[in-house]
Amino acid sequence: MKKILIVDDDPNIRDYLVSLLEDNGYATCTATDVRDGLKVAKENKPDLITLDLEMPGEWGPRFYRQLAQDDELKNTPVIVISGLSGNDYAISKAVATLSKPFDREELLSIIKENII
Amino acid sequence: MFKKILFATSATEASDHAARVAFNMAGTLKAHLNLFHVLGVPTRGFSQVVFDVKTKKEVSVDDEYISWVEEEVKNYYSNQLADGVVDCSIKASVGFPHREILRQAREIEPDLIILGGTTGSDEDSVYKSSTGSTLQRVAKAAPCPILVVNRSAASFWGGLSNIVFGTDFSKASDKAFDFALKIAMSLNCELHLFHALDISSTHMGMSMSQDEIEQKIREAYRKIRFKYVSRMKDRKNYSMDVWEGIPYVEIVKYSREKHADLIVMAHNSRKLDIDGSKIGSNMEQVIMRAGCPVISVNR
Numbered sequence: 001m002k003k004i005l006i007v008d009d010d011p012n013i014r015d016y017l018v019s020l021l022e023d024n025g026y027a028t029c030t031a032t033d034v035r036d037g038l039k040v041a042k043e044n045k046p047d048l049i050t051l052d053l054e055m056p057g058e059w060g061p062r063f064y065r066q067l068a069q070d071d072e073l074k075n076t077p078v079i080v081i082s083g084l085s086g087n088d089y090a091i092s093k094a095v096a097t098l099s100k101p102f103d104r105e106e107l108l109s110i111i112k113e114n115i116i
Numbered sequence: 117m118f119k120k121i122l123f124a125t126s127a128t129e130a131s132d133h134a135a136r137v138a139f140n141m142a143g144t145l146k147a148h149l150n151l152f153h154v155l156g157v158p159t160r161g162f163s164q165v166v167f168d169v170k171t172k173k174e175v176s177v178d179d180e181y182i183s184w185v186e187e188e189v190k191n192y193y194s195n196q197l198a199d200g201v202v203d204c205s206i207k208a209s210v211g212f213p214h215r216e217i218l219r220q221a222r223e224i225e226p227d228l229i230i231l232g233g234t235t236g237s238d239e240d241s242v243y244k245s246s247t248g249s250t251l252q253r254v255a256k257a258a259p260c261p262i263l264v265v266n267r268s269a270a271s272f273w274g275g276l277s278n279i280v281f282g283t284d285f286s287k288a289s290d291k292a293f294d295f296a297l298k299i300a301m302s303l304n305c306e307l308h309l310f311h312a313l314d315i316s317s318t319h320m321g322m323s324m325s326q327d328e329i330e331q332k333i334r335e336a337y338r339k340i341r342f343k344y345v346s347r348m349k350d351r352k353n354y355s356m357d358v359w360e361g362i363p364y365v366e367i368v369k370y371s372r373e374k375h376a377d378l379i380v381m382a383h384n385s386r387k388l389d390i391d392g393s394k395i396g397s398n399m400e401q402v403i404m405r406a407g408c409p410v411i412s413v414n415r
Contacts, residue, residue, distance in 0.1 A: 090269075
């Protein structure tokens, strides 16, 4: 089963994504901030990551920066899900950027396209 | 490092990306943030009738109207001001933006002026036609460095850890280096020293052989070591690079490569007499294109 890591500080979004993705046949793991996210990513080696931008402490782009320096994780596809304006530009190598509130079907189809 | 920051804002969406930088910087550096809003340009001369850029109406301005606008600015930034982290004051004024911003800068003597980019909506015609010149004029005459957030991509994305310093080895660049080093030291950032070797043939009037280019690159490295590395004492947290190409393209590319959170450059550093000249085409293009805030150091 393919595994997706959800990095978001908002518990409601995390819960929503976990149930949405698990209902659609994916395994999930979650993290609430950048440091936690990197730890969980290293332990679980997810097949895809959904990433919030604005979080307490370090922000999403810095998560991506550190992810990109890890040989085993650097090619993991990342989907940015954020309510921040201008979020298309935050992580140029992200496979997609969705603004909150997002369309669940759109998210699922992007995941399907990018998870190998 | 910065005790007072002047943030010139239109208090509209167009300034949101600059606002994110301004509030985060002021919060991190514990600096006082002065929100300054030029509410409109008098319809003619010293008329009291002003075209308000926010409401898009001609209004008669008096003290009451100005304090009402200040209240509006406060409401616009209520989210950022809610947690009380940033020590902030608000001032609204009437006149031509560049003149009023410079007047305010003379009055409060800030350590940094923050400006946004061009306004997004076509309806903002008053600013749309003049933002470029506002930036040029403020940059030219500002008594302190100015920080510009032109694209939404150049906004704040969560921290300040990599600073790119672009140099052309001029005297003005030396000043900009002092400034970049000061920020890097106070915020414990990595400092990337960068020189772009201009090989565009129109500028040089000829094309260079690769041997010649590489010779010049070696010379540039030596200059970087001599001029800048020698002044960093025991500091290890830096890197240096010289790339050949069109300078502004290379600086923008290099900054993206290094995940820069800030670019520091001297403006118009090839021409020291700044009267009548613009901020320099490279500086202008870097400001227009960079994916992070750009600080232009003037003197």
